[in-house]
Amino acid sequence: MDIPYTVEVRRDTGLTNGKIGIWLFLASEVMLFGALFASYILIRTGAPSWPRGDTMLNVPLATVNTIVLISSSVTMVMAWASLMRGRFETFRLYMGGTILFGLAFLVIKYFEYSAHFHEGAFPSTNNFLAIYYTLTGLHGLHVLGGMAVNAYFWGPGAKLWKTNPVWFTNRVEHAGLFWHFVDLVWIFLFPTLYLL
Amino acid sequence: MSDPGAIAAHPSHVAHEVHHEELGFWRKYVFSTDHKVIGIQYAVTGLLFLLFGFSLMMLMRWQLAYPGVPLPLLGQLLGDARMPGGTMLPEFYNELGAMHGTIMVFLGVVPLAVGGFGNFVLPLQIGAPDMAFPKINMVSYWCLFLGGITMLGSFVIPAGGAAQSGWTSYVPLSDIAGSGQTWWLIGMIFLITSSLLGALNFITTTIQLRAKGLTFMRFPFFCWAQFVTAFLLLLAFPPLEAAGVMQLMDRVAGTSFFLPSGLVVSGQALTNAGGGNPLLWQHLFWFLAHPEVYVLILPGMGIVAEIIANNTRKPLWGYRSMVYSLIFLGFMSFIVWAHHMFMTGMGTTMAAFFQTTTMIISIPSVVILTALIMSLWGGSIRFNTPMLFAVAFLPMFGIGGLTGLPLGLNIADIPLHDTYYVIAHFHYVVAPGTIFALMAGIYYWYPKATGRMMNETLGKIHFAGSLVCMNVVFMPMFIIGLAGVSRRLFDAGTAYNFAQPTMHWNAVSSWGAWTLALFQLPFIFNFFWSIWKGEKVGENPWDATTIEWSAPSPPPHGNFLGTPEAYRGPYEYSVPGAARDFVPQYEA
Numbered sequence: 199m200d201i202p203y204t205v206e207v208r209r210d211t212g213l214t215n216g217k218i219g220i221w222l223f224l225a226s227e228v229m230l231f232g233a234l235f236a237s238y239i240l241i242r243t244g245a246p247s248w249p250r251g252d253t254m255l256n257v258p259l260a261t262v263n264t265i266v267l268i269s270s271s272v273t274m275v276m277a278w279a280s281l282m283r284g285r286f287e288t289f290r291l292y293m294g295g296t297i298l299f300g301l302a303f304l305v306i307k308y309f310e311y312s313a314h315f316h317e318g319a320f321p322s323t324n325n326f327l328a329i330y331y332t333l334t335g336l337h338g339l340h341v342l343g344g345m346a347v348n349a350y351f352w353g354p355g356a357k358l359w360k361t362n363p364v365w366f367t368n369r370v371e372h373a374g375l376f377w378h379f380v381d382l383v384w385i386f387l388f389p390t391l392y393l394l
Numbered sequence: 395m396s397d398p399g400a401i402a403a404h405p406s407h408v409a410h411e412v413h414h415e416e417l418g419f420w421r422k423y424v425f426s427t428d429h430k431v432i433g434i435q436y437a438v439t440g441l442l443f444l445l446f447g448f449s450l451m452m453l454m455r456w457q458l459a460y461p462g463v464p465l466p467l468l469g470q471l472l473g474d475a476r477m478p479g480g481t482m483l484p485e486f487y488n489e490l491g492a493m494h495g496t497i498m499v500f501l502g503v504v505p506l507a508v509g510g511f512g513n514f515v516l517p518l519q520i521g522a523p524d525m526a527f528p529k530i531n532m533v534s535y536w537c538l539f540l541g542g543i544t545m546l547g548s549f550v551i552p553a554g555g556a557a558q559s560g561w562t563s564y565v566p567l568s569d570i571a572g573s574g575q576t577w578w579l580i581g582m583i584f585l586i587t588s589s590l591l592g593a594l595n596f597i598t599t600t601i602q603l604r605a606k607g608l609t610f611m612r613f614p615f616f617c618w619a620q621f622v623t624a625f626l627l628l629l630a631f632p633p634l635e636a637a638g639v640m641q642l643m644d645r646v647a648g649t650s651f652f653l654p655s656g657l658v659v660s661g662q663a664l665t666n667a668g669g670g671n672p673l674l675w676q677h678l679f680w681f682l683a684h685p686e687v688y689v690l691i692l693p694g695m696g697i698v699a700e701i702i703a704n705n706t707r708k709p710l711w712g713y714r715s716m717v718y719s720l721i722f723l724g725f726m727s728f729i730v731w732a733h734h735m736f737m738t739g740m741g742t743t744m745a746a747f748f749q750t751t752t753m754i755i756s757i758p759s760v761v762i763l764t765a766l767i768m769s770l771w772g773g774s775i776r777f778n779t780p781m782l783f784a785v786a787f788l789p790m791f792g793i794g795g796l797t798g799l800p801l802g803l804n805i806a807d808i809p810l811h812d813t814y815y816v817i818a819h820f821h822y823v824v825a826p827g828t829i830f831a832l833m834a835g836i837y838y839w840y841p842k843a844t845g846r847m848m849n850e851t852l853g854k855i856h857f858a859g860s861l862v863c864m865n866v867v868f869m870p871m872f873i874i875g876l877a878g879v880s881r882r883l884f885d886a887g888t889a890y891n892f893a894q895p896t897m898h899w900n901a902v903s904s905w906g907a908w909t910l911a912l913f914q915l916p917f918i919f920n921f922f923w924s925i926w927k928g929e930k931v932g933e934n935p936w937d938a939t940t941i942e943w944s945a946p947s948p949p950p951h952g953n954f955l956g957t958p959e960a961y962r963g964p965y966e967y968s969v970p971g972a973a974r975d976f977v978p979q980y981e982a
Contacts, residue, residue: 213602226631229631232632234639
């Protein structure tokens with residue numbers, strides 16, 4: 199038995215199942231990070247004093263990370279666009295780039311974290327650091343999750359290309375939507391935590 | 395492509411044939427991706443947890459009826475850490491209370507109402523071969539299973555036992571509670587993940603896999619109820635997940651999200667950094683938990699609507715108003731949460747806003763209930779077991795709903811808050827309300843799932859006993875609550891003078907609960923006996939109109955023999971001039 203509209207779109211909605219599924223998932227993610235941002239606002243406005251982000255955190259490293267993550271979004275789009283043009287080898291190249299950019303982001307994040315730990319700045323130190331570690335930690339887990347999905351499509355999942363290229367392209371597009379969302383969260387996190 | 399030989403040799407055609415190969419035991423019954431098997435897994439899990447959660451409550455009821463009196467036999471078995479000499483320790487009472495609430499809501503009613511009925515009935519009712527994402531569906535069930543195991547496991551961990559801070563897990567109490575609370579949080583993260591995956595699956599399935607001709611306004615009301623419920627789960631649960639992560643950080647990483655500065659516990663100043671906000675937890679918790687109330691009730695309303703239309707043999711009265719009310723209710727449920735927090739010292743402007751929205755949200759609920767009552771008017775009613783439960787739902791839910799109005803008003807909530815009145819109010823909504831609707835649904839769709847009817851006589855005994863006992867359990871709580879007795883006292887208020895005049899009602903309520911348990915025995919027996927011995931029936935034993943009744947009973951993998959199509963609205967009963975008193979949606 200086959201589930202309809204996994205590959206072809208349904209006429210009256212103009213969408214595949216996967217497209218709706220990923221957007222719904224992103225909606226729930228918006229609520230998750232939205233709740234954390236709201237908590238940040240509530241805790242900050244209730245605090246007698248609050249440190250400026252750049253006095254506690256490493257802005258240059260975070261700027262590099264922002265560039266890394268935006269680049270990864272570009273390569274992600276290129277990976278999908280390559281599939282749309284039927285160029286599988288270019289897809290592999292761009293997807294590999296996306297994964298490496300993701301890895302670079304996490305490595306830089308690791309250096310940031312270990313420098314903080316070295317200075318004795320832990321989540322328990324104060325609520326600024328608490329929300330910083332919680333938000334960036336959760337975001338880091340999303341990066342890791344996105345990388346796992348991307349690695350799957352780069353590696354074992356890619357054999358779907360041979361049997362059902364349209365489906366494979368759709369799945370890469372959905373992975374891309376998630377990846378852009380993770381990127382977007384960082385675009386909000388960076389000024390909120392590091393600059394304000 | 396124009397070459398017919400090329401099409402015949404297409405590999406996907408061959409793969410299609412191979413797919414019908416018989417699956418092994420594990421893939422067919424345990425790690426199944428078939429929505430019907432998953433639905434039954436959910437339902438059975440939900441029923442078992444309902445029984446378990448009810449058992450926790452029956453233990454508590456002993457302590458409330460006879461505070462400090464040793465419980466014979468069972469009390470000895472539970473050990474010295476919980477009930478030394480058979481007398482319940484306050485800590486154990488708190489464990490029972492917290493876990494009763496958590497299990498009943500997140501592992502009992504929701505898995506049965508949404509996971510069970512949603513999974514089994516929804517795809518059949520919209521004429522779909524399965525859910526849109528069968529594998530995600532399976533993962534969703536197993537997340538629930540892991541969450542359940544985590545919750546159960548927390549009772550037997552060496553240090554401390556299960557969570558003790560109430561199902562609401564209010565901070566700062568829960569932040570500094572024993573290790574059971576950490577297990578509770580981890581369990582909740584599994585349960586939330588399960589709900590999220592289920593919700594996006596339901597919404598996608600409903601939008602994409604509808605049969606040809608089944609427009610949204612031709613949906614059976616049950617589909618609408620599940621559809622709106624799925625949106626509530628999808629959007630309301632993540633904030634609790636965020637709150638859970640923050641509480642976990644507080645407990646594990648030593649952060650102070652919910653711990654204010656200068657907190658003193660048992661004479662000792664806490665060494666945390668402080669600066670946190672305990673009310674933040676309440677906001678995030680109730681942002682989920684108020685929509686959750688509608689997650690508990692909407693599927694029940696959906697089930698009741700199906701059964702009432704079927705057994706009055708006439709269309710639902712005001713179907714469109716019901717649907718619009720349902721959608722409005724879904725939206726409104728996101729902006730009423732702080733009516734649970736009138737006692738936190740919020741300003742009058744905030745309180746006025748939330749009590750206004752609360753009064754507004756009662757309107758669509760009343761519209762739906764009124765439409766269901768009006769649907770009875772002039773019908774030639776068949777009083778079979780599902781219908782008895784469905785009809786009893788109406789006044790029981792009515793009592794629960796109407797007694798909620800004083801709680802939604804700031805000024806009346808102040809004396810009633812956290813008393814037994816609150817317990818009575820929401821149990822009328824969920825226990826003789828939702829659980830009756832779920833029972834009705836089990837009796838109603840059982841023949842579709844098994845091909846056999848449940849026994850009517852046993853069903854009627856189950857119904858009559860449950861109806862009487864439910865009222866004996868909960869009606870006294872209104873009296874106790876109006877006397878001002880707090881819901882959280884482990885000795886039912888023995889130490890307080892004002893609690894004395896109503897003390898004796900606790901025993902009445904407890905005996906009601908234990909008798910209620912006895913009246914579930916006919917149901918449990920019936921449930922298993924009918925699998926093998928129930929009367930065999932065809933595909934449409936109730937002469938119903940909706941699409942699920944066109945599938946064989948039980949439906950095979952893939953559900954329908956042909957491709958179902960909808961030709962008309964869902965409730966064409968007693969159409970003038972028709973040959974029979976029902977015209978199925980699926981017949982041209």
